[in-house]
Amino acid sequence: MDLPYLASYPETLREQARHLLGEGRLGTALLRRYPEPHAVRSDKALYDYAAQIKARHLRNAGTVNKVVFDNKIHVVRHALGLHTSVSRVQGNRLAAKHEIRVAAMFRQAPDEFLRMIVVHELAHLREKDHDKAFYKLCEHMEPHYHQFEFDVRLYLTHLDHGGGRLWGMDWLSI
């Protein structure tokens, strides 16, 4: 069983994931660990959410102009979100315009998953590559970063194998 989202993890972890998938229990295991979806409902709320984390940890890392949920991001391998930086001349100086796009599927997800994606994209304000310094910064912003990223990848694996969305249950609140 091929598990592309977990390719960089040790075989023992992949084996556990395969086992849960095989028994059809991966979805319920995730729901048990993360029962509640987050309450970030709009792009405006998402912007505020990211701004709050940035103000706490990356105050001097430039200005983020835009943070949005994006339907066009197809979640493949590493692209869970997207951070773009465009430099343009403003008056007589160069101003960088930062935008963060979060794959729309994380509109309905636990807070931990959204936080992991936002922390990841914010860290790119300071560190371009996925190197040691980058992950150190992610962990500084969210001490459980690695656990959350692993669980996000378990969720993607669950969906990849025909599992249904776990937190997209808006009808419950009707």
Ligand SMILES: [Zn+2]
């Ligand atoms: Zn990245």
